Amino acid sequence: MANAEQGSLDLSDLDPKRRRFLTTSVGVVGAAGVVGLAVPMLKSFAPSARARAAGAPVEVDISKLEPGQMMTVEWRGKPVWLLNRTDEALASLVTVEDEGLLADPESGMPQQPDYAVGSERSIKPNILVLLGVCTHLGCAPTYRPExxxxxxxxxxxGGFFCPCHGSKFDFSGRVYAGVPAPTNLEVPPYKYLTETQIVIGEDQESA
Structure with a gap:
């Protein structure tokens, strides 16, 4: 019977089956409480949106990126373009240099890591990685391959055109001369994990 003064339940007067049922029920409720406590704790270990915005690396699968196609991912709250350049796009890099159309054809200004220099401004010739932010006033250029x-x-x-103020960039993100944008588009730090896996936000390991 119940002991009102102690506020507890005396199970000694109950039959064995009912006592076993109550004991099991108390154990299940207790276990459920532990699980309910554990779930929020486990979630707290996942990277927060604030941590990602602060610069957490982003892994990208480019296995389905066909020649001529471009995909966009977010890193540090900014768009990052990954473009699979065609042979024609790569050939145009020489054409715009020969025509004298570019303000910084040699990428002398530090808008790219040391491992992404030259006219291609990339680790691998066909895959271009760029921040999709115009260096004039931060608008978003559009991909214009025609x-x-x-x-x-x-x-x-062919390349990238900023509709806000008319700045032009070639297929390497190099700025045309005589446009509002003062510098080439920025190449973020990145590296390859495999032939088709790229990490944005981590530098390429030295050979």
């Missing part, structure tokens, strides 16, 4: 469209003229060989 050659000499009416709105961009005969000296356009």
């Amino acid at each position: 050659v000499a469209p009416p709105d961009l003229g005969p000296t356009w060989f």
